[in-house]
Ligand SMILES: Cc1cc2nc3c(=O)[nH]c(=O)nc-3n(C[C@H](O)[C@H](O)[C@H](O)COP(=O)(O)O)c2cc1C
């Protein structure tokens with residue numbers, strides 16, 4: 048179990064998941080790139096932050112709904128895209144989709160899902176007719192493959208596309224190397240990759256990553272879809288400005304949960320400069336290391352419209368399937384509402400940057 052996690056519902060599910068998962072799959076879900084510095088820092092950076100509550104504001108119970116591209120969410124906690132849910136639980140992405148829909152939040156389903164996007168959206172819509180599912184996309188060097196994936200996401204009923212831009216090459220993950228875990232085991236497949244241009248009928252294509260991709264490819268995508276396009280994996284303020292110039296509908300500040308560039312900063316440390324560069328023109332989301340309602344509220348105060356959670360959802364899924372994911376999402380939503388109330392906030396936007404301070408570095412020295 049990760050050091051420092053409190054013995055709460057999420058911590059309990061984490062422990063249970065670790066005990067139940069096949070060790071190679073556990074390492075795939077838990078691990079990061081290189082020395083796992085970015086992975087650890089994402090969590091630690093939140094731990095360095097404290098919240099300054101406002102008092103006697105007559106705020107009443109907070110309204111936690113957030114407006115997002117192609118979605119209205121009941122809570123600012125979204126499900127970040129993660130691969131291979133059927134390795135965590137036999138119900139896989141369907142279980143995650145049902146729990147996210149029941150929580151009234153957005154599931155960003157992964158291109159590397161072990162369930163086809165049409166089945167993921169159908170599972171979500173069984174629970175809630177207006178459930179929002181976004182499709183996470185790695186732009187493929189073959190444009191006809193990207194186009195086919197986008198058509199699938201559109202036909203399935205996804206309401207936005209999330210282009211992951213932080214993966215010009217696959218991150219080097221020591222745990223996976225040690226375990227020889229580089230492919231899905233027999234009986235599992237990246238179902239979205241089946242029957243694409245260039246694949247023999249019935250077979251799946253490998254997901255390609257390419258350092259040759261550029262903003263031109265993103266522009267090409269935008270010209271071919273009416274769906275809002277968000278870019279995930281932005282850490283540099285200049286990239287945030289370029290993305291806005293390219294007409295993106297939103298940005299996700301992310302270091303891929305510490306699984307790509309290990310030298311990347313903690314996402315919550317990158318957030319204020321991105322929020323400044325964006326200046327409210329599009330929603331800025333963040334993922335990486337969010338483990339509590341206080342983390343969510345700190346990110347909101349620093350300029351995020353909403354956050355994504357990756358591993359905690361996988362812990363819930365591995366431990367208890369749909370019910371486990373539901374518990375994780377309910378816990379984070381409740382904690383968020385509670386912390387907003389304690390901070391005197393009316394809603395998720397009723398916070399400001401001055402309410403977040405760095406522990407040990409705020410106080411006498413700053414006055
Ligand atoms: C097991 C695992 C698989 C992931 N797969 C993807 C993926 O296929 N596409 C993607 O854009 N991000 C992927 N991510 C990154 C997440 O979307 C997200 O950025 C990260 O998990 C957030 O950090 P957290 O796990 O600390 O919440 C993955 C993360 C994990 C842990």
Ligand SMILES: CC(C)CC(=O)C(=O)O
Pocket residue numbers: 130159254303306
């Ligand atoms: C299988 C990969 C494409 C999924 C991924 O992005 C990750 O493991 O971080």
